[in-house]
Amino acid sequence: MHARSTAPLTGMPCSHCTLRRRAAFRCNTAEEIAFIQSLKVSEIAAAAHQAIVPQGDRSQHLYTLLSGWAFRYVILPDGRRQILNFLLPGDLLGLQARLFDQTDHGIEALTDVVLCVFARERFWDIYQGHPRLAFDVTWLGAREESLVDDGLLSAGRRTAAERLAAMLLQLHRRADSVGLVRDGGVELPLTQAHLADALGLSAVHVNRTIQAMRRARLIDIGGGVMRMLDPKAMRVLARAVAPALEPRPLL
Amino acid sequence: MHARSTAPLTGMPCSHCTLRRRAAFRCNTAEEIAFIQSLKVSEIAAAAHQAIVPQGDRSQHLYTLLSGWAFRYVILPDGRRQILNFLLPGDLLGLQARLFDQTDHGIEALTDVVLCVFARERFWDIYQGHPRLAFDVTWLGAREESLVDDGLLSAGRRTAAERLAAMLLQLHRRADSVGLVRDGGVELPLTQAHLADALGLSAVHVNRTIQAMRRARLIDIGGGVMRMLDPKAMRVLARAVAPALEPRPLL
DNA sequence: CGCAATCTTGAGGAGAGTCAAGATGCGTGG
DNA sequence: CCACGCATCTTGACTCTCCTCAAGATTGCG
Numbered sequence A, B: 001m002h003a004r005s006t007a008p009l010t011g012m013p014c015s016h017c018t019l020r021r022r023a024a025f026r027c028n029t030a031e032e033i034a035f036i037q038s039l040k041v042s043e044i045a046a047a048a049h050q051a052i053v054p055q056g057d058r059s060q061h062l063y064t065l066l067s068g069w070a071f072r073y074v075i076l077p078d079g080r081r082q083i084l085n086f087l088l089p090g091d092l093l094g095l096q097a098r099l100f101d102q103t104d105h106g107i108e109a110l111t112d113v114v115l116c117v118f119a120r121e122r123f124w125d126i127y128q129g130h131p132r133l134a135f136d137v138t139w140l141g142a143r144e145e146s147l148v149d150d151g152l153l154s155a156g157r158r159t160a161a162e163r164l165a166a167m168l169l170q171l172h173r174r175a176d177s178v179g180l181v182r183d184g185g186v187e188l189p190l191t192q193a194h195l196a197d198a199l200g201l202s203a204v205h206v207n208r209t210i211q212a213m214r215r216a217r218l219i220d221i222g223g224g225v226m227r228m229l230d231p232k233a234m235r236v237l238a239r240a241v242a243p244a245l246e247p248r249p250l251l
Numbered sequence C: 001c002g003c004a005a006t007c008t009t010g011a012g013g014a015g016a017g018t019c020a021a022g023a024t025g026c027g028t029g030g
Numbered sequence D: 001c002c003a004c005g006c007a008t009c010t011t012g013a014c015t016c017t018c019c020t021c022a023a024g025a026t027t028g029c030g
Helices: A030-039 A095-099 A120-129 A131-157 A160-177 A192-199 A203-215 A231-238 B030-039 B095-099 B120-129 B131-157 B160-177 B192-199 B203-215 B231-238
Strands: A007-009 A040-046 A051-053 A062-067 A070-075 A081-087 A106-109 A113-118 A185-187 A219-222 A225-228 B007-009 B040-046 B051-053 B062-067 B070-075 B081-087 B106-109 B113-118 B185-187 B219-222 B225-228
Touching: A030 A040, A030 A120, A030 A131, A070 A192, A070 B131, A081 A131, A081 A192, A081 B131, A095 A131, A095 B131, A113 A120, A120 A131, A120 B131, A131 A160, A131 A192, A131 B081, A131 B095, A131 B120, A131 B131, A131 B192, A160 A185, A160 A192, A160 A203, A160 A225, A160 A231, A192 A203, A192 B131, A203 A219, B030 B040, B030 B120, B030 B131, B070 B192, B081 B131, B081 B192, B095 B131, B113 B120, B120 B131, B131 B160, B131 B192, B160 B185, B160 B192, B160 B203, B160 B225, B160 B231, B192 B203, B203 B219
Parallel strands: none
Antiparallel strands: A007 A040, A040 A113, A051 A106, A062 A113, A070 A081, A070 A106, A185 A225, A219 A225, B007 B040, B040 B113, B051 B106, B062 B113, B070 B081, B070 B106, B185 B225, B219 B225
């Protein structure tokens, strides 16, 4: 729980970034990679539970999450928290914070994370000189919105079991796309309280819903690991389709 | 209720667009406006209740809403509907639909609307030749996401009264910024069923909540017109801050 | 080994949903 | 100009999902 402070790291050249090798990500030209490299200020490690972008802060940077999990959230004055979405490796952080003067949401590390830090003042250069990459930024923003759209659909119109199914399917799929699934199991670093805050439920009710799913042999979850026992039934429950996975951009 | 079919209109040159004159929008250079004009294919009118982008369709175009109200929504297989956000004049439509191969949401006209249609195949030209406008597209996408974020906060963690207050404040503020508020009153073309689907509530409960607000002299709503009687109390209720309104881009 | 966070279970309650019926308003056509 | 019909709004009664409170079990870590 004790957060070690954020520390700059040497980091690895973008051209050797292991994320970039995954099929989930669109290939960049050598020239694009060199440009991305030139934007990169450093790598930063943050410990689990540490604030990456505190709520209400003006974010100084854009980040790409290189490893670990994080989440975007809002906290109301009386302490109620809503998790807006979870962030996995390859996701771009701080886009809204960069565009609007002040963000109304915060970003917190769920596990120890490593972030690729991009120079704030050079954000504009992407648009100036690299239209393809600028397009990618827009694309990543639109993708994030579609995740939030789905969360809103859940919170507004799905039952507790449906919400949970939709969320677990989404996380499983996203984790899979970045190689975080090994023989069917994902390391899920979420507490039930996190799920509750993401789904708009109480922690107690999330617990009961999970147990019902365990009894129904839909999932096997616990000890920080989740296994999908019956993905098809889960999709039926969530009324979700398995979306086609086209390669997505990576900065 | 009977939808007249979508009809192309002559339209007015972008340089004379009345929207563009509003303080709410960022000024463009003459050159930018000429470029935007060159993207413009036509203007299209759609009747209230007509689908602008049907759910599941691959959208052919990007639109700017010139007049009228619309909304983005998802419908689950069993008919439950979630409204993701409302669209007012100046808003960009179809961005996600353009970026992903297929959209999972639809867009429907709430009133009769007029849309500015941009050539799909020239979307890329914005990024190629007009970095400033490309940046604006990203900005508009991020702004829409922040609206959805707020909706998710509401559906997940606010009570019915708080949700309604937050939504009515947002709509009032947005309508005001495009000149739709006259001596305190906005024309709100929403039924209570629309509000229910946007807030994740039942129509009956929205009704009761509205009536409580009327009795408390917070708002005066009915007959398609809303008046904020006590904006400060509404903001306290919604736990919302009045956000600074910086000029936003318009395509 | 012991504390703290997390998970689990039970009991009772409340916010919001559903169903149903009636009221109101409005556009259309006779 | 009025009557009809439909959509919307309103109200009541009852129900149910999910919440809150509270206590105990489990886990993990220092």
